[in-house]
Amino acid sequence: MSKSSSGNASGRKASALNKKVGEFVSQQKGNTYNYRQVSHAIGASTAAQQRNVALLLVEMAFNGDIIEVSPGKYKSPQRGNEAVGTFVRRNNGKNSVVTDNDGETLMIAERNSMHALNGDKVRVNIAAHRRGAEPEAEVIEIIEKKEQTFIGTLKVERHFGYLLTDSKFLATDIFIPKSKLKGGKTGDKAVVRISEWKQDFKNPSGEVIDILGEAGENNAEIHAILAEFGLPYKYPSSVETAANKIEAGITDEEVAKRMDMRDVLTFTIDPADAKDFDDALSFRVLPNGRYEVGVHIADVTHYVKPDGIIDKEAQKRATSVYLVDRVVPMLPEHLCNGICSLRPDEEKLAFSVIFEMDAQARVYNSMIARTVIKSNRRFSYEEAQSVIETGMGDCVEAILALDSMAKQLRKERYEEGSVEFDRAEVKFEISPDGTPLGVFFKVSKDANKLIEEFMLLANKTVASYVGKPKDKKKPKAFVYRIHDVPDAQRLADFSAIARGFGYKVKSSGTPREINRSINRMLAEVKG
Template identity: 55%
Template sequence: MGKNRIPHKSDKKRGKKEITKSIVNFFNSNSADSFSHKQIVEKIGLKKPVEKEIVANVLYNLLEDAFIVETAKGKFKSNNRGLFLEGIFERRSNGKNFFVPDGDAEDSHIFIAERNSEHAMDGDRVKVQMLAKRKGRAPEAEVVEILERKRTTFVGVLDVQKHFAFLVMDSKFLANDIFIPRENLKGGKDGDKALVEVVEWPKKAKNPIGKVIDILGLAGENNTEMNAILAEFGLPYKYPAKVEAAANKIPDAIPEEEIARREDFRNTLTFTIDPRDAKDFDDALSIKHLDNGNWEVGIHIADVTYFVQEGDIIDKEAESRATSIYLVDRTIPMLPERLSNNLCSLRPNEDKLCYSAVIEMDDEANVKNYRILRTIINSDRRFTYEEAQDIIETGEGEYKDEILKLNDLAKRLRAKRFKDGAIAFDRHEVRFEIDEKGKPLSVYFKYAKDSNKLIEEFMLLANRTVAEFIGKVAKNKNPKTFVYRIHDVPNAQKMENLSEFIRRFGYKIKVDGTKTSVSKSINHLLDEVSGKAEENLISTIAIRAMAKATYSTVNIGHYGLAFDYYSHFTSPIRRYPDMMVHRLLTRYMDGGRSASKQLYESKCEHSSDMEQLAASAERASIKYKQVEFMSDKLGQVFDAVISGITEWGLYAEIDENKCEGMISIRDLDDDFYEFDEKNYCLRGRRKKRVYSLGDPITIKVARANLERKQLDFALVE
């Protein structure tokens, strides 16, 4: 058969001219995306090694001719000369502005000179025209229209002159101070920190013109600085009086007819376990030994949506905030205090309304049955994590049998999760001991102990049970619209990078295979690095390789927890998605039709965005306190580890307190250092000295800039 095979026309070797034509046609038909050499070879159907070599040559020529551009190393894209594109404008205070086109997964940054920026601000949605490509130069564009402003408010310090003022900012997103006419000062004085709105930026003017929205206080004061961090991220730093007033009108008493509608758990042993300083107890556990030998565990969650009606003033405010925010020294609640710390908080010896997942399990923690229902409880005891931990460790204390049983069941649930491929990111949290003025006195680390894990396991179980209750349907049926907490599989390229990075420390990891085998390999790595100098560094890079968990109506499961169905049901006092879940449960349990997927998807997106902003503000507040904590330690010497490498220098983290600072490349003056991105290192050109991620070094604290939340270190040889 082989001898008599009819030659296929694709067997004929294709020459350079034909291949060039195919590639040009391919890029003209796919002008929006970037492609690698390998992808191009596949798409135009080449098989022979000699043809693949021709492709490399053709791509080089097309680059030279500026027909295509290289968007990232080894990725090519049509140059789109003269084309109009829409996307996001990125402003930098060093004058290097960039444009990122829509739908470009490769983050191709197109340069926009200041004169061509139309005064677009960072994050604005803009329309640009590609400029004619000059040989040997990167592609450039010009902003032709600002489609949507991302932000118009900025935080800075007022410099007040006789007839006008400026808002002086230390922002990497705006190099120009904001000009403020005297009448727009709103009582602001020289040296005040203020929130200012840009009202216009005339074409010929160097500075935008603004007006003061709010005076945050005197720069440097703790309250001012914490509020400034919130304002910088566009987050609320005070509660609207009219929302507080609406909450204060909600009656305390629970009507008898409401109690009659609910299952009564007031005579079942119930308690809360929370942090020492918590006031908003949104979950409680009950436990009962059943006649059949099994255990009934009630996971009782504050029934916030009984008090907050959909679309009312409190609900609108909660939806807009989407989450409580936890800064170093304060909580900015999602709900008014009357609800979060009083009406909804599951305080001991008070009748409280709950949404409950009541789960029957055997001694091995196998779930035999469950019910989701509205209940009334009366908590017998409020434990702190420390008190519950003490009972777990000593076997002595009030309700010891119940706590020890719950701990045993939790450990079995946890073991099962890890067997199924859950990932154990148990990272320590940086905490500060703070005086009454907000000054940090010391740094300590918070680790999760068995009492924390006990609560965590039952909350995970409730969240999973609720998601399965709605999401798991018969094969030929569509599940109703629901809010899921989803977590995608890790990015393959990031996993490759992680694998390459940890190899230098002598560790290995699986980057492909089944989901479970990859996650088990990540767990093995985290176990191996536990307690070692490089632990924090490797676990940080491993976390960066993971996708971010988000909210969505499209369920893809939760990779990190190894759950096919997962939701957020257990924290409605501090998270709006949990309130959405409670409402959808009520709707469906009452026989209601499926809610609008489109509406809930947009609510999910908003909640995910706000969660990211809140996390960024929390990190900024920790950074601020770290800089403040180190500001009286100038000149002191510490052992540290290199925690980051960039083209502008090294980042180092002090071993004893995890405060991070930067050593500028300018200060590495013994050689000319080059940044090797692939190998996470700086390499000296002459002496070949290498600074790698994870290397131990000795540093001296050189400068502490609170305004920039930045520590500068100097190397000590």
């Protein structure tokens, strides 16, 4: 066949593919789809055909014919003349609105923004779409304004001040009347709320909410980072007061309701600089020669009651936030670093999963119980690692037995298809005043993995108890923290790249087979 006729045949195939994909897309209305669903619908069964479908969808999304609502997932735009959505402001002038109807991103020039701010709910008029150009719109109404606070450095003149913002969401400074400066002076780091932005004014007006300290001072800069991301940098005094009134409450009456494990060898293993010890392990040899292993966490629910002032504050925070020089806790310090920290030589109320196991890490029995415990020893990871490596030190029999069982649990987990996400963690050495002194890689060793394996075992046991109950009980809804299966196209691309370097990664098969091949590759490239 001549080159000309060969090219014509390829062109006809591409044209036929375009037509089939176009017909499929036109029938979907509000449905979402990916390249695999399109390929299946039009009968594109080979890898080459499916790759062409994937490339065509990318091209259609680039041209604005369809919308990529999430990586690899598309939708046909349902455009009218108007739409409602969330405004996204950028300090580089590239403003946009994400529509509520189908998640389409429409570009908005500053002159057409009505000074809408990031997060505002707006109504827009959509311009006629031009092929190959980004879809554009004009704000015609700000339906709901989101309260806006910005972080920056104050500059105070004789009769007024303004905030030089650090924000990626605002390109202009914020004008502040002298009466709204709250005592702030030039050079102070401050949190400012925008109160209005008149249509014909270049700058918005605002008021100071809080003075964080002098710009460049470590505490002020850390608080600025937290405030920028909407994270609380201090507790309301009412919450602190409520927390400080709570007592440990380990009375004879409370102990009688619980499994008393105060006489069982118990210890914690945490980073050397940890202040709250939130989990512990207990260990003893049973009369039948097996081991009893307890995994314990503080029983926070004994102290924090649903819908109380502390619970509501914890819900707002959702999690503790870890920064290079501090932890911003979900609970007030009196609870997280005091009553609910499993410190040595202190009796603590705990929630526990207790296992009967043998030296090969086989589990014969398990139970979930409220307990009272007393930690005998606080280990740092380095101290526990020294016991593992030298076979000498405190709690040596328990640590060596637990380490051996953890390695067996890990081996079985990898054989079942768990992926080994083992990577070095960057840590900073910080002086007392917050000055960075150095940086180093924290490598996860056996002591770290010992804790991880038993926490995983406890988590799986609790998940099974809730989600797969015995005695014909009805399963309850539960939140599981798991990894989704990898995207097939990305996995195929990665497999091709790895093959180019001499490594083999399966791109098809069962999740277990794929994950085991990834583990083999990770082991081969280690270092």
